[in-house]
Amino acid sequence: MIYLDEFKKFIFSHNLSTGVRLTLGAIIPSLIFQHYGILGEMIAFPLGTLIIGATDNPGPYHRRRNALLVAIGTCFVVACITGFLRHLHFVIFIEIIVFGMLFSLVGVYGNRVNSIGLIALLVFVFNIDDHLSGDMVLRTAAIFAAGGIWYFLLFMILQKLLPYKLIQQLLGESFIELGKLLSIKAGYYFANPDYDGLFNRIVKQQVLLRENHENLREILFKTREIVTESTNKSRILMLMFLDSIDLFERILNSQQNYANLHRAFDHTKVLRLFGTYIIWLAEEIQTIGIAVQSGFASQPRHDLDEAFAKCQKAFERMREYKMTHENMEDFIMLRQILNSLQDVTERIKKMHRATTYDAEVGKGYTLNVQGDNFIPKQEYHPRILLDNLSLKSSHFRHAVRVTLGLLVGYFASLFFELGHGYWILLTIVVILKPAFSITQKRNIHRIGGTLLGVATGFMLLYLVKDSTALFVFMMLAMVTAYSFLKINYFIASTSITLYVILSFNFLNPNHIQTVLEDRVVDTIIGSVIAYVISSYVLPVWEHSQINQYIKEALDANRKYFDLVAGKFAGKELDINEMKVSRKDAIIAMANLSDNFQKMLSEPKRQRLNMQEYHQFVATSHMLTSYIASLSTYAQMLNYSEFSTEFELMIRQIDRQLLAATDIIEGKKNNTFEITRESLPQNQKLIELLAKRKKEIKELGIEKADQSASRKMLSDIKTINGLFELISTITIDEIKILQKIKAANT
Known part of the structure; x- marks a missing residue:
């Protein structure tokens, strides 16, 4: 841990600015009242500032503004009702029932309304006896509301002076958490990795990123200045956010069979070299995050070009002397990792340039996604409360x-x-x-x-x-x-x-x-x-809700898979629709992971089928990762001559995903037969692979590398391998769900 960096992260964070804003908002008027000797009489003013300020959650300007106004009005009414009726104990019991049910139940409308309900209950509690207002109920309620209005004015002034500050803080935090995720992934490349421990840390990190991305999506796509009245700074902030989402997907889809990697290359230094380089990349991403938060341009810590060249030379040297027709597939896997590292490196270099807010960086920027599809939807119809x-x-x-x-x-x-x-x-x-x-x-x-x-x-x-x-x-x-x-x-x-x-x-x-x-x-x-x-x-208990989260994860992954895999069967790929499906799959995966993490803290008697649920969370994570990897190739490549072979595989996998959903819904089907069906073989790939092995064996590596089929083989082998992994993972999920179903019957 670099303590100076940790200090910078905290200093420039949204959390510290919130703490400073609330403290100064309460302290400044308190000092003025103390100067005139009336602090004791006006104590409700700073209390109103602190309580109303607690509802100011990150979000679009108009939602924050409206929430503050609703909170001020609600708390004023609650303070008056409670204050005037507090001497009647039986009435207080009635108020507890009404306010307790109402202000807790409004949580159905989301976190922002839930926070208003919570502070309304706090105001009720503060006014339940006469310690705050004595006999001057209306006066104290008005002073309390005035404290809230003072915070509202403070919010409006800061929003006008620093319109992009919240976005920069949250975007910077997103990069910092993304860097932490990548540093965790680096652990897979060192000797004797703790696979379960690393997976659990990745799951927790993805839950944090999901929450951060939800806030950023809402703010960016709901802020008029960002979407329709773009300035250079707003364009670059939007560009960095979209790049960070793509980078998150790239990190997500870098999933590999790490056991096979260590079996094939543990005796060499190449995996450790890759792991060290990944840590360097993670540090660069966190440096970018701190720079975005602070508003200053970032300075690269390492020479990434030189470091990547070292990794590439190590791979090529080892490939030249140690690759044979027998271990060729292991080197294809290593090549894909190197390609992924190169892509991440270029993205990081681009984001370093973006922190300068140079007009050239945002030149030619166009918002090529439909914002409405990425904004969290929240209805406020009374029917939701009644339901x-x-x-x-x-x-x-x-x-x-x-x-x-x-x-x-x-x-x-x-x-x-x-x-x-x-x-x-x-x-x-x-x-x-x-x-x-x-x-x-x-x-x-x-x-x-x-x-x-x-x-x-x-x-x-x-x-x-x-x-x-x-x-x-x-x-x-x-x-x-x-x-x-x-x-x-x-x-x-x-x-x-x-x-x-x-x-x-x-x-x-x-x-x-x-x-x-x-x-x-x-x-x-x-x-x-x-x-x-x-x-x-x-x-x-969480186990009573987990089946719903499992179903949502299966549905989201199936939709994501069908959309991406369709490209390999000859269909057109809608990039916007693909990104929406990707977002839904990642959110569903994070919700399932969050539910499972909560189960771990519950009493032992309520932790039912924990081993099976843990296995399903792990396989769901890998399934989303493999589909994300497939989407990368779907956007770059178009090998239409293999569409017939891929279409047969796609149909089989789709049947498997549907069978898994049927189990969780309690439908009877032929899942046993589906798990025994093998994935159709890609005959054209088998022929291409045999031809390539023959070239290496007869001509040697150097001459065989001149073959035109080399890149095609590498791409198709990887794509085919992803289909096989997705099929294997889906069958594993069916078997896990069958075990859970048998245990519950």
């Missing part, structure tokens, strides 16, 4: 858990004499999530972070007496809290606890010991309630 009013809906079950948790928490706050009982409800709201695995993780992080934050706060108050120093520590804690809120909840929870304690010390230093005690007690009570509720009240 989820059922125990079959995971969203409805989550809403019931949140509501019940709040009811139990409120009863506990009344039963126990606690000075800050609303912290119990606050803990329940932020911990309870639809997935048990996430709830469990946040629960542990919440308790651990609270204890560490309280201990750190106590030590600071005991050792540091200077108020200016404490104020600096409080600001740093706030920045850290909101920078890590979405990436590391333990650090965020620790920092939130710390800045809450320090802020209470400024407001009311005489009662700080009570605050420390209440923070720990209330958090533990809330965490225990959240754990019990998530474990025993209408839990939604």
Whole structure:
């Protein structure tokens, strides 16, 4: 790890800018109010800034703007209703049921609306007693809304001054994560690779990239200035994004039979040389990512031309002395890796140039994809909410858990004499999530972070007496809290606890010991309630949903395969449609992987058929990779004379994919016979291969290389091998699904 690079990634990241924006947005008015001695009366203002600002998720300008306005209005109404009726305990129980169900169930409309529902519940919790507003309910609600409006104005000003900053930050993060993915792939080229460990890391990395790409697609294709009123900078940003997607596909389709590679070449240094070069390429991609985030041009770390030439010479030297007609196919596989490395190298050199924002780079740019097909669709029809009013809906079950948790928490706050009982409800709201695995993780992080934050706060108050120093520590804690809120909840929870304690010390230093005690007690009570509720009240275990994700992955891969393979049967390839199918297949694969990763964190009794599901996730990943590899050749080559042979193979594979889908849908079919059918042989390839081996044997490598059939053989052998791999993987998936079906019956 290069620590300077890690520091740069954090400094220029979207997460840090969010933390700084929220902190300054809350601190600046607080200092002004403190100067005039009215901070105690106006404390709802910075609180409104922080809470409303929490709904400002990455996305297109108009969606962020609308979400902030809706959040301000919603929170104002909730604060008024709660404040005016809080002295009637039976009414509060009714409010908990109504607000708990409504604001949890709105998650069916996506993450942005879900975040508005979450902060509406937080506002309800903050106003459930009179600690914030006393008898001046309307005044406090108005001050709270004013804090939200202040954040909205801050957002509008920054958007006007830095219209491309968010795109640059997210695009830079995408390159950084892409570089990490490539560095993981490099592990396959060194001695004794841990195949399972590397695969699990790749799966997690692809899930992160999927989320990042979804955000970027929405922002880029929904931003008018990018799509219709292009400037040089916007053109180049769009160009870099599209290139990063193609680069992701190139890395994805570099899947090889690594066991065979090591069997054939472990005794040489060529694989280690390739692995080292891949690490260099990964470092270059991350360097580009940091440059995109910062807005400065990137500087290459390595001489890629010289390094690639070294790899090429090593391959050619070994090929000259060690290739025979018997191991020729191994060298074809190695040649394909070298070609892939050359392609990635050229793409990286192009992206280095793009970071200069030179007009020549974006010259001739045209958006050759239909943006509407790449934007995540989200409907807001009331029917969607009504359709989820059922125990079959995971969203409805989550809403019931949140509501019940709040009811139990409120009863506990009344039963126990606690000075800050609303912290119990606050803990329940932020911990309870639809997935048990996430709830469990946040629960542990919440308790651990609270204890560490309280201990750190106590030590600071005991050792540091200077108020200016404490104020600096409080600001740093706030920045850290909101920078890590979405990436590391333990650090965020620790920092939130710390800045809450320090802020209470400024407001009311005489009662700080009570605050420390209440923070720990209330958090533990809330965490225990959240754990019990998530474990025993209408839990939604991941194994109950995984079949749907499997079906989506099979359907997406089948559509992707049929579209790409059709080119080899003589059909035209629609590039835009192919890219849409590729996107859908990658998203389906990432969703399935994410579901499986969540299963690993669930109780052992709920982890059913884990070995089989792990095998299916692995084969699904390889299937998408092999189809992506096939798409690369489909875009470059056109060997129509082989279309008859390929068409027979395509039909067989399509039947296999359909059979796998039939199993997951519970349909009866002849899957047993399909698994026993062998893929039709490519007779023309067999003849071409025999001819090439004969040339090498009789003429030698040097003269045989002058044959016109050399490149054709290399291409067709690789394409044919991909069809064979896809068929083998699909049959493996059928057998895995048959095992799962047998275990469940």
